[in-house]
Every structure is written in C-alpha cells, then in structure tokens.
Amino acid sequence: MTFKEALESGKFVVTAEIGPPKGTDISETIHHMELLKGKVDAVNVTDNQSAVMRVNSLSICKIALDHGLEPILQMTCRDRNRIALQSDLLGANVLGIHNVLCMTGDHVSAGDHKGAKPVYDIESVQLLKIVDALNNGRDMMGNELKGATNFFQGAVVTPEANPVEPQLIKFEKKVKAGARFFQTQAIYDIEKFKEFMGFARRFPVKVLAGFVVLKSAGMANFLNKFVPGIKVPQELIDELKAAGKEKALDTGLNITARHIRQLKEEKICDGVHIMAIGMEDKVPIIMERAGLL
Amino acid sequence: MIITKQKDRDKLMECIKKHDKFFLIGCSECATLCGTGSPEALDEMEEFLKGQGKTVTGKLVPKTGCQTLGTKIELKKDKEACDAADAIIVMSCGAGTQSATEIFPDKPVYPANDSLFLGNMTRFQMFDERCSLCGECVIGMTAGICPITNCPKGLLNGPCGGMSDGNCEVSPDIPCAWVRIYERQKRLDNIEEMKETIEAKDWSKGQKPGRLYAKKQKEETKG
Known part of the structure; x- marks a missing residue:
C-alpha cells in the first residue's frame, strides 16, 4: 500500500525523516533507511535543511526508493527558480518519486553559505499550483507536457504560530492550491492541537502531526527560545527535569509515544510525522511504545 | 530616496591610490539627506584626502546628481578644476556616480559611497527600505x-x-x-x-537594464 493509499484508506500513517549527509559517504543514511524499512509508511527527505548545503533531496529519495522505502521529496523554493523547480519535479517523477512536500525553505542566513543569493522566485502556495498543473499535463505557463506527472502533493503548517490567523489563511490557500496532505511543525500540546484540527477538519485534506523527541529539559527550553512555532508546555519540561539526566531521553521517548497514542486513539488526526534528527534508531522504539508496531 | 553610506576609507584609498589630484562631486538630493554627499561631507572628504597627501582641485554639490544633463551644465563653471584633476570622486549614489562616468569620458571616476536601497527616512538619518x-x-x-x-x-x-x-x-x-x-x-x-x-510574479517586468522614455509612452497611451 502506497503512502497515498494508506492515507486514503483511513490507516493511521507514520512518516519519518531522513536528512541527507554533507558529503558523499551515505553509509549512515542507508543504515537509517534499513532501520525504518517496513515500519513507516514513507520517509521525508529534507532539502538542504536549515540552509546547510548537503546531498540533494532528489538523489536520496531515489536511494530510498531503491532500498524499499517510499520517499516524500521535500522541495523548497530557496535555491531554485521556477524553471529548475519544474525540471526537478519532472525528473523526480520519471525516477519513480510520487510524493512531494512543497515548502518555502529556511532563509540562507540560517545556514552555512550566508552570502548565497536567496532565490524565492516563487513560494510554497505557487509551487503547489505548479505541481497541480504538472499533474494535469501542463507546465505553469500552460505549455503542454509530453506525459503528465502523478504527484501526491503536500504542504506544511505551523499550528502553534503566534499569531496563528495569518498561518491559517495560508493553510486555506495551500488547500485551494492543491495540497492533499499536511505535515505540521512539531507539536507538544495536544489540547491546542485539537483546536487546530477543529479548523483543519473543515477541509478535505489529511493531517500528520509533527513530532520532535525531547532529549532533555535543556533541549525543550532551547526549542522554546529559538525555534519559531514550537511551544513546549512547562509541565513537559518539569516531567523531563524530574526524570533526571540518565532517564531524560527515555522520558522524552515516552512523552512522544504517549502523545502519538492519544492522537490515534482519539482519532484527532490522520497520522504522525516523526523528525528524529539523528536518532533514527529511536523511531521504531517510539512506534512500539505508541502501539503502532 | 536612494540610501547610501560612505565606503570604508581604507577601501576607497586602495581604489584611488594611483591618483593624486581629485575633483569631488556630491548631490543635494538623497545623498545630502543621508549625509554622504552634502557640502559638509565634501568638506570632510577634502580634509581627509589632504591628510593622505592628496590634492582636491575643486568640488561641487549639483542639484540632482543623477540628472546627467543638468549636472553637466552645472559643472561648466568648474571646468578648470575638473581639467586639473586626475580623477573624479563622486559622493552620491551609483546613478550619480555614473552621471560623472558619462560626463567625463577621459577621466577615471570612483564612488565614495555604497548604494544600499530605496527607502524612507523614518527619523533623522534613520532609513528603512521600502521598495x-x-x-x-x-x-x-x-x-x-x-x-x-x-x-x-x-x-x-x-x-x-x-x-x-x-x-x-x-x-x-x-x-x-x-x-x-x-x-x-x-x-x-x-x-x-x-x-x-x-x-507567481512576472520578473521580466523588472528586467535590467531598465529604460523608460516617458514622453513617448505618454503619447502612446493617449493614442
């Protein structure tokens, strides 16, 4: 069953994330793929995340495909103009990649090439429209394609943005532009997420809640302070603190598993997206504790 | 207005090191409001250059430095001082600097300022980009x-x-x-x-180099 079929069947889906390496040694990447194979429904492959130059998403998507994983190509508008984006989309499709996640992309000032010229020729809403056009056999200018793409296209949303209203307006635009599924920024407050889902459920799209495992109280404070759109509630920070240094990570895994279990049992959303960020080996543990394996 | 800031003096000196005598041109519009091309800024530059062992043969703050013809006419009265200079230093924006490039086909022209952006003065000499x-x-x-x-x-x-x-x-x-x-x-x-x-925006509308013949366009619009 493909990622799209899984979502459409009503199965509670799980996606994970693969961050391409900086350099040509892909042994660790392949090791992570082996860990996730047969457990998750699809893997997102990030696109020069945090504007740090790495192997491109497209190549690692193809390698994931060859290793029996279904890839979701993350595509940002930071580094390519509309010609390059469309060309890469066609290229991805002919390589057998059928899922794409359209995003704006972190600004170059966050990364390791701060003097780079940011492109942003188009942005996420317009990119979704482009994917829709390609799926209908036309490029964005209306020129006919010899063979249409068959992408299942998604987008991102930050449910805990402050203020949230402009984010929700953009969510609506993304739905109208053709987004079929959404993966969210990391969430930690299930009650607040339920409020967001109350809004999102008015639209015919699937929503996967984003998770980043808390390794320690320090990490939670760091996320609160430096990562836009992430709010870790104080009670979770206290829980991590109480666990002590030795058991903090284990507690973080339990928190994630507990939240995922609740989302599934209460049918709050359609699945989860686990961003392990270097702890890919922990994904199966989380899934097991959440009752998903 | 065009917002400018003065170049780092070491970088300026590196550019102009092979010349000794300079004519200075400012601008009474944006560069004066920015304090980078005002009469005071030109005086200060003259003092600096003298301190570096250079000579200033003359200086002018034209009304609108980027109005090429007008600036050329204003410079007529400074012909001797201009002729005596090895090079021209322009203390306005990149457009004003290139007026001098056109006016002086046989003399090197150097910018004393960096052009930053098109913006507004929000408070005295505080500028924010707007367009x-x-x-x-x-x-x-x-x-x-x-x-x-x-x-x-x-x-x-x-x-x-x-x-x-x-x-x-x-x-x-x-x-x-x-x-x-x-x-x-x-x-x-x-x-x-x-x-x-x-x-998606049509970036071809802003293709470089921009050129507009406003009178002709007006006639065409009427027609």
Whole structure:
C-alpha cells in the first residue's frame, strides 16, 4: 500500500525523516533507511535543511526508493527558480518519486553559505499550483507536457504560530492550491492541537502531526527560545527535569509515544510525522511504545 | 530616496591610490539627506584626502546628481578644476556616480559611497527600505505594504513557518511583513482579500537594464 493509499484508506500513517549527509559517504543514511524499512509508511527527505548545503533531496529519495522505502521529496523554493523547480519535479517523477512536500525553505542566513543569493522566485502556495498543473499535463505557463506527472502533493503548517490567523489563511490557500496532505511543525500540546484540527477538519485534506523527541529539559527550553512555532508546555519540561539526566531521553521517548497514542486513539488526526534528527534508531522504539508496531 | 553610506576609507584609498589630484562631486538630493554627499561631507572628504597627501582641485554639490544633463551644465563653471584633476570622486549614489562616468569620458571616476536601497527616512538619518523597484507594484493587493521588500524571502502569499511572535526568522528586529499586512487588512476590514492567491510574479517586468522614455509612452497611451 502506497503512502497515498494508506492515507486514503483511513490507516493511521507514520512518516519519518531522513536528512541527507554533507558529503558523499551515505553509509549512515542507508543504515537509517534499513532501520525504518517496513515500519513507516514513507520517509521525508529534507532539502538542504536549515540552509546547510548537503546531498540533494532528489538523489536520496531515489536511494530510498531503491532500498524499499517510499520517499516524500521535500522541495523548497530557496535555491531554485521556477524553471529548475519544474525540471526537478519532472525528473523526480520519471525516477519513480510520487510524493512531494512543497515548502518555502529556511532563509540562507540560517545556514552555512550566508552570502548565497536567496532565490524565492516563487513560494510554497505557487509551487503547489505548479505541481497541480504538472499533474494535469501542463507546465505553469500552460505549455503542454509530453506525459503528465502523478504527484501526491503536500504542504506544511505551523499550528502553534503566534499569531496563528495569518498561518491559517495560508493553510486555506495551500488547500485551494492543491495540497492533499499536511505535515505540521512539531507539536507538544495536544489540547491546542485539537483546536487546530477543529479548523483543519473543515477541509478535505489529511493531517500528520509533527513530532520532535525531547532529549532533555535543556533541549525543550532551547526549542522554546529559538525555534519559531514550537511551544513546549512547562509541565513537559518539569516531567523531563524530574526524570533526571540518565532517564531524560527515555522520558522524552515516552512523552512522544504517549502523545502519538492519544492522537490515534482519539482519532484527532490522520497520522504522525516523526523528525528524529539523528536518532533514527529511536523511531521504531517510539512506534512500539505508541502501539503502532 | 536612494540610501547610501560612505565606503570604508581604507577601501576607497586602495581604489584611488594611483591618483593624486581629485575633483569631488556630491548631490543635494538623497545623498545630502543621508549625509554622504552634502557640502559638509565634501568638506570632510577634502580634509581627509589632504591628510593622505592628496590634492582636491575643486568640488561641487549639483542639484540632482543623477540628472546627467543638468549636472553637466552645472559643472561648466568648474571646468578648470575638473581639467586639473586626475580623477573624479563622486559622493552620491551609483546613478550619480555614473552621471560623472558619462560626463567625463577621459577621466577615471570612483564612488565614495555604497548604494544600499530605496527607502524612507523614518527619523533623522534613520532609513528603512521600502521598495525593491520590481517593475510591477503588488501593494494594491497587500494592504499597501510591500512583501517583496519587507519580507527577506519576498513571499507573496502569507508568512512562512519562521515567523515567531510577529517577527522574522532572519532577525527578531524585523517585524514579519505578513503579520503587518494581516493586521492592516484586519483594521481595514479586508481579511477576505488576504485569502486571494497572488500568482507567481512576472520578473521580466523588472528586467535590467531598465529604460523608460516617458514622453513617448505618454503619447502612446493617449493614442
């Protein structure tokens, strides 16, 4: 069953994330793929995340495909103009990649090439429209394609943005532009997420809640302070603190598993997206504790 | 106006090291408001150059440095001083500097300033960028606030995920352009307009080098 079929069947889906390496040694990447194979429904492959130059998403998507994983190509508008984006989309499709996640992309000032010229020729809403056009056999200018793409296209949303209203307006635009599924920024407050889902459920799209495992109280404070759109509630920070240094990570895994279990049992959303960020080996543990394996 | 700042003096000296005698040109418009091309700025530059063992043969603050013909006419009275100079130093924007390039075909021309952006003076000698000269204005759709200029990503359809408490991911000193647009649309009771998708921009409208013959265009519009 493909990622799209899984979502459409009503199965509670799980996606994970693969961050391409900086350099040509892909042994660790392949090791992570082996860990996730047969457990998750699809893997997102990030696109020069945090504007740090790495192997491109497209190549690692193809390698994931060859290793029996279904890839979701993350595509940002930071580094390519509309010609390059469309060309890469066609290229991805002919390589057998059928899922794409359209995003704006972190600004170059966050990364390791701060003097780079940011492109942003188009942005996420317009990119979704482009994917829709390609799926209908036309490029964005209306020129006919010899063979249409068959992408299942998604987008991102930050449910805990402050203020949230402009984010929700953009969510609506993304739905109208053709987004079929959404993966969210990391969430930690299930009650607040339920409020967001109350809004999102008015639209015919699937929503996967984003998770980043808390390794320690320090990490939670760091996320609160430096990562836009992430709010870790104080009670979770206290829980991590109480666990002590030795058991903090284990507690973080339990928190994630507990939240995922609740989302599934209460049918709050359609699945989860686990961003392990270097702890890919922990994904199966989380899934097991959440009752998903 | 065009916002300029004075170049680092070491860099300027590196550029002009092979010349000894200079004529200085400022500008009474933007560069004077920025304090980079005013009569006082030219005096100060003259003192600096003298201190470096150089000679200043003359100086002029033309009315509008980027008005090439007008500046050429104003410079007529300084012909001798200009002839005596090995090179011209221009203390205005890049456009004013290139007026001098056209006026002096046989003399090297050096900019003393860096041109930064098109912006507004919000307080005395405090400047904020407002316009990117993109060739086709969008602010009629964005509550009169330019997202191409005020958002570091130039996004046309709402804030990115990097917005935090109303500020930009690039710097907390930058208010998120799309939160500003949202607040203003709300105030104008115009939130529905924010739900309209703005199509991909036609960047060919701003293709370089720009050229406009306003008189001809006016005649064509009439016709």
